[in-house]
Amino acid sequence: MARVSTRTATFPLALLVISTGVPAQNVDEMARWTALTVVHYRVVGEYSRDTQLIGPVTVRTTDRVEIEFDWDQFEMKLVGPAKITNAETQSSEPSGVGDCATPRVEGAFELLTVESISEPIPGFLNLVTKRDDPGGSYQGPSENGPCGNTTEVAAKSTPGTMMLQVVPAMMLGMGPPGTDPISPDGKSLIVRSDDWSWTFTPTPVR
Numbered sequence: 001m002a003r004v005s006t007r008t009a010t011f012p013l014a015l016l017v018i019s020t021g022v023p024a025q026n027v028d029e030m031a032r033w034t035a036l037t038v039v040h041y042r043v044v045g046e047y048s049r050d051t052q053l054i055g056p057v058t059v060r061t062t063d064r065v066e067i068e069f070d071w072d073q074f075e076m077k078l079v080g081p082a083k084i085t086n087a088e089t090q091s092s093e094p095s096g097v098g099d100c101a102t103p104r105v106e107g108a109f110e111l112l113t114v115e116s117i118s119e120p121i122p123g124f125l126n127l128v129t130k131r132d133d134p135g136g137s138y139q140g141p142s143e144n145g146p147c148g149n150t151t152e153v154a155a156k157s158t159p160g161t162m163m164l165q166v167v168p169a170m171m172l173g174m175g176p177p178g179t180d181p182i183s184p185d186g187k188s189l190i191v192r193s194d195d196w197s198w199t200f201t202p203t204p205v206r
Contacts, residue, residue, distance in 0.1 A: 029173030038079055038205040039169050043067040045198050047111065053094055054153045055138045057103050060092040063111045067125075070205055071166060076122035084114050100139035100147035107134035107155045120163075127162040167191060169202035 033039070044066050051061040069082035089111045094103045110132040118126045135155035142149035167181070167189045177186030188201040 026173045026175070030170045031173075033168075033170040033172065033202070033204075034073070036169075036204050036206065037072060037074060039071050039073055039202045040205050041067075041069055041071055041166065041169075042201045042203075043069075043164075043198060044201075045112075045196050047196050049195050051091070051111065053091070053109060054103060054105065054134065054136050055151055056097050056140070057094050057138050059094050059109075061089060061109075061111055062091075063087065063089045065112060065114050067114070067117070067127075071202075073168070076166070077119055078117075078125075082117050082125075084117070086113050096147075097138065097140060098146055103136055103138040105134050105136040107136075108132060109134050123166055125164045125166060127164055129160045129162055131158045131160065132156075133158070162193075164193075164198065165191075167200045172202070 045064065047061065047063040049061065050058045053059045064087040066085040066087075067082055068085075070079040071077075072079050089109055091109055094105060096102050110130075113130050113132070114127045115130060116128045118128065120126050133156050135153055137150055137152045139147040140149045140151060141147070169189075171189055172182060172186065175182055178184045181190045182188070183190055183199065188199045191198045191200070
């Protein structure tokens with residue numbers, strides 16, 4: 001089975017350039033993080049949008065995955081294994097296309113399940129993923145009318161990958177809370193990739 005295309009979540013590298021206008025307290029914050037060899041990360045990925053379920057049928061979908069790991073800032077790699085927690089995909093009830101009957105859905109819909117993590121290059125995590133689509137059927141137009149055709153759909157599982165760049169913790173010192181990509185509380189860094197939002201929350205280790 002063909003793999004889906006690889007996606008990469010990155011942060012603007014220009015943000016790493018320290019200008020002479022950076023306030024002293026920001027410089028101190030950056031220095032505090034860069035002095036650490038190992039930082040613990042809690043990374044939360046969140047998804048929320050209308051998504052194709054079967055055929056032309058779409059449903060409002062939310063999903064979430066959490067990844068925790070220790071990170072060597074100098075070697076830019078994992079220290080020990082990462083912990084992966086996948087939440088169940090949540091979606092609204094499907095409606096028929098136009099005035100057609102409600103689609104028949106058989107099986108669970110899991111938008112994204114992170115199965116494992118590899119490190120292809122320093123500074124990046126490669127998330128090995130899969131998407132599980134349910135089977136069922138839906139009605140559509142034919143010569144017999146707007147709902148004269150019934151299409152059967154088989155359940156399927158599609159493997160994929162997602163490349164995720166680990167955002168340096170020192171970027172928390174690049175601006176005040178609420179400054180893109182810093183969260184309003186000033187404790188996390190937020191990266192948006194495709195339809196996903198990734199929140200990186202670092203804490204000092206050593």
